[in-house]
Amino acid sequence: MWVPAAIFLGVCVIVALVRVFLGPTTPDRIVGLDTINTIVVMIMVILGIAFKEVILIDVAIVYALLSFVTTLFIAKYIEKGKF
Amino acid sequence: MAIDIITYVFIAGGCFFNLMAVIGLHRFPDFYTRLHAGTKCTTFGSILLIIAVLIQSISIWVVEGGSSPQSILSLHAFIALIAILVTNPTGAHAIARAGHRSGVKPVKAIVDDLEKEDNA
Amino acid sequence: MRFIVTSFIAFLAYLLLTTASGKVALWSSxxxxxxxxxALITGALFRNRFIGKNFRMLNPKRWFLLIVYLCGPFLWALAKANIEVVCLVITGKINPGILKISTGLENDLSITMLANSITLTPGTLSVEVSEENGDLYVHWINIKEEFLEKMPRDCKSVCGNFPDWIRRIAG
Incomplete structure (x- = not known):
């Protein structure tokens, strides 16, 4: 029952990726990227539960924290125009 | 058996809210409203999916006893949920502030106090 | 003191992540x-950043109140917010705008908690914080008409009774 849910969330990631390519302004693209990050963390957790691998969930925790840092840096970049 | 049905309901709810977040990214007109959909709905969908994981783990824990590997899996999944809950609204706040400072104005806004403040 | 507290919390987090790895009471030696x-390296590096001016958050009563707040009114408001956003996604009727509300909270931690709370609750998203007096600029997705007339906006209709809870937790 877990693998179909992961495949469904993968389809959601592809639909959000369309917004990243289309988005008229830079903040639009970042909103799509932020959504993709959260959904990818959930896919990793679900696959870890499905295959009973703890290492996938550990990678998911690290990915969540690092994607937060990435979001903060891109926000600082579009705020000032440079680092 | 009843526990399986409850788990299915929570998984379906989580997938539904994630799908609504992604559709909201395409239906809303500007970047602030897209941020509403992309932040709130994914956070709530994550909470529902982790609740499904915890229910399944507790049912296995009752049958097999405390030292099964499933309990470690559910503990780490709960820590991942805490990480999502702390970082997601903070990131949304950073994106919104950066977007407003870089000059993206809300579409069809009927009032904008922050703009008045900048002009005054 | 700051060094000891920071190191101890870092050590607890490490133990939580490596549960059931060995025989010495669940952990390997x-x-x-x-x-x-x-944990000692982390405490030496971050002892001045992790803990602010005083140690009031070490009180276990505040942690208990935080858990009650997260499981009770916060979760209920989060569920309502999501159903509202799903209705807006399906119907597509929106009425957005940016409002200024004054909250009356003082320290940094409580303003951060309030901003995160109202980001996840019905129809609102915090955009900007005024540094000197703690005012919040809030993007509201569906503004009610009668709310626009009063010029000092009351924060009651935006954030409910969240400031009272947060003043008790982190004030």
Missing amino acids: TEIIIGIVF
Whole structure:
């Protein structure tokens, strides 16, 4: 029952990726990227539960924290125009 | 058996809210409203999916006893949920502030106090 | 004191992540030694950043209130917010705008908690914080008409009774 849910969330990631390519302004693209990050963390957790691998969930925790840092840096970049 | 049905309901709810977040990214007109959909709905969908994981783990824990590997899996999944809950609204706040400072104005806004403040 | 508290919290987090790795009361001895070393390094590096002016958050009553707040009114408001956003996604009727509300909270931690709370609750998203007096600029997705007339906006209709809870938790 877990693998179909992961495949469904993968389809959601592809639909959000369309917004990243289309988005008229830079903040639009970042909103799509932020959504993709959260959904990818959930896919990793679900696959870890499905295959009973703890290492996938550990990678998911690290990915969540690092994607937060990435979001903060891109926000600082579009705020000032440079680092 | 009843526990399986409850788990299915929570998984379906989580997938539904994630799908609504992604559709909201395409239906809303500007970047602030897209941020509403992309932040709130994914956070709530994550909470529902982790609740499904915890229910399944507790049912296995009752049958097999405390030292099964499933309990470690559910503990780490709960820590991942805490990480999502702390970082997601903070990131949304950073994106919104950066977007407003870089000059993206809300579409069809009927009032904008922050703009008045900048002009005054 | 700050060094000890920071190191101890880092050590607890390490133990939580490596549960059931060995025989010494759930942990293996190498994990415990490595955990102590890294906790001491973390405490030496971050002792002035992790804890602010005083130690009021070490009170267990505040943590208990925080858990009650997260499981009770916060979760209920989060569920309502999501159903509202789903209705807006399906119907597509929106009425957005940016409002200024004054909250009356003082320290940084409580303003951060309030901003995160109202980001996840019905129809609102915090955009900007005024540094000197703690005012919040809030993007509201569906503004009610009668709310626009009063010029000092009352924060009651935006954030409910969240400021009272947060003043009790982190004030």
